[in-house]
Amino acid sequence: MxxxxxxxxxxxxxxxxxxxxxxxxxxxxxxxxxxxxxxxxxxxxxxxxxxxxxxxxxxxxxxxxxxxxxxxxxxxxxxxxxxxxxxxxxxxxxxxxxxxxxxxxxxxxxxxxxxxxxxxxxLNDCVADTALALYLDTLRQVSAADRFVRAGRWAAGEGFPLTARASGRTVGILGLGRIGTAIAQRLEAFGCRIHYHNRSERPESGYTYHRTVRELAEAVDVLVVAASGGPDSVGIVGAAELAALGPQGHLVNIARGTVVDEDALVAALTEGTIAGAGLDVYEREPQVPEALFGLENVVMLPHVGSGTxxxxxxxxxxxxxxxxxxxxxxxxxxxxx
The missing domain is CATH 3.40.50.720 (NAD(P)-binding Rossmann-like Domain)
Structure with a gap:
């Protein structure tokens, strides 16, 4: 590209x-x-x-x-x-x-x-590309499958677990700005239905608008966080929003680690409140919660969204x-x- x-x-x-x-x-x-x-x-x-x-x-x-x-x-x-x-x-x-x-x-x-x-x-395109990479890896567990092969488990006759379909999903974009829009356009190519929450509605987008983050999470299979950082967005994805996303839902965050309540996210991933997550950002970078290291349902990048x-x-x-x-x-x- x-x-x-x-x-x-x-x-x-x-x-x-x-x-x-x-x-x-x-x-x-x-x-x-x-x-x-x-x-x-x-x-x-x-x-x-x-x-x-x-x-x-x-x-x-x-x-x-x-x-x-x-x-x-x-x-x-x-x-x-x-x-x-x-x-x-x-x-x-x-x-x-x-x-x-x-x-x-x-x-x-x-x-x-x-x-x-x-x-x-x-940096819009490269960050959007990273979001798409995390989306595909989180749902299809590409990184986990790579580790599975490298560990010799496939050669030993073990079968890799089935994963989630990535195309045709209902995806929520939290923050439909320049980067959020670029992400949505890429996901449309996968036949995904786009919903969003933004500070103000954008009727010209043609996407489905939700008044709150929780309503957006309830309506989608995957929640992609592309909201701006800052005091107004701290913790706007918390335990209630993750519960609304549900046990088959996935979260992708390429925005700021502060937008998602990290303690609530760790709990949701370890307890099965959500199915998985793809993360490029964290609340206290470069520190990452150790509880995530042993989980196969989370993909972690070292804040490289625009790193080309x-x-x-x-x-x-x-x-x-x-x-x-x-x-x-x-x-x-x-x-x-």
């Missing part, structure tokens, strides 16, 4: 190089690990500061440098949290690598008038285009509305 790079290319074309406002180490701060291309450019082109990870070193660093830092560049996994943002009195903008930004204190940023950008659109070379290059390009644009005229190409 060829990744569509038009969004990143257009963003780069629209972003002029800084003129007369060359960045200095007192202006840009890298927070946590970021994409290697971004890290290299921040160092070589912008001479950016790097926030120390050691608490004592960080405190000394901020005491000396915080007053001059205007721009923070971070990843969706680390972000600019409440304490750090309060430590940066001159902060003007936050540039985020990734679509998700729930690790950043968005409320404080809004109060202070600090704009925040992310990297939408360029092509998509990460597009995301890096968009991050740097946002930075250059802000330095040039004080605006962002892809601000969070």
């Amino acid at each position: 060829t990744t569509d790079t038009s969004a990143a290319s257009a963003a780069a074309a629209a972003a002029p190089a800084p003129t007369g406002t060359a960045a200095t180490a007192q202006r840009i701060l890298r927070v946590g690990p970021v994409n290697p291309q971004v890290a290299r450019t921040l160092d070589e082109e912008f001479d950016a500061l790097v926030l120390p990870s050691d608490p004592a070193e960080r405190a000394a660093f901020l005491a000396e440098q915080a007053g001059g830092i205007r721009i923070a560049v971070c990843s969706g996994r680390v972000g600019v949290d409440t304490e750090l943002m309060r430590s940066l009195p001159a902060l003007e903008a936050i540039i985020n690598f990734g679509v998700g930004y729930d690790a950043t204190d968005v409320a404080q940023a809004a109060e202070r008038g600090i704009p925040l950008s992310n990297t939408p659109d360029v 070379r092509e998509t990460r290059a597009d995301m890096a390009e968009l991050v740097l285009s946002n930075l250059r644009r802000y330095l040039a005229d004080g605006t962002l190409l892809t601000p969070i509305s």
Whole structure:
């Protein structure tokens, strides 16, 4: 599959190089690990500061440098949290690598008038592809079958258990945004009927809308979580929603681990409340509940939804285009509305 790079290319074309406002180490701060291309450019082109990870070193660093830092560049996994943002009195903008930004204190940023950008659109296809891979693996137990063969159990004459049909299912999409829509379009090719829950109804989609997450779960065979992270979506798939999905139901989560109550999910998988799950995200990454390791009805990925070379290059390009644009005229190409 060829990744569509038009969004990143257009963003780069629209972003002029800084003129007369060359960045200095007192202006840009890298927070946590970021994409290697971004890290290299921040160092070589912008001479950016790097926030120390050691608490004592960080405190000394901020005491000396915080007053001059205007721009923070971070990843969706680390972000600019409440304490750090309060430590940066001159902060003007936050540039985020990734679509998700729930690790950043968005409320404080809004109060202070600090704009925040992310990297939408360029990763839609790869994340949707990952969701489809998890959907197929969870229902057809591809990974479990692979382990079965490698363990010599097939050669020993043992039969692999029957699995669930993946085509023709009723699938619920929790969060019918850009990524959710891309997932739905892929599932339509498998003859699936699409239902959804969203903050607002989207009649133009032609899909079946449900007013609550629980009503959606009751109506579908598979629930695919594609909702945005953040305080408003924490735990919106809990024990009641998993019970509504039922013992033949499956869950796929490529959104944020916080959207699903992880303790309730572990209980549902171990007790048979639901049939299985495919997970790319977790509540306390990179920590994964040990109770899941011995289960054959769960497929676990290490948060690699957008993890292709092509998509990460597009995301890096968009991050740097946002930075250059802000330095040039004080605006962002892809601000969070």
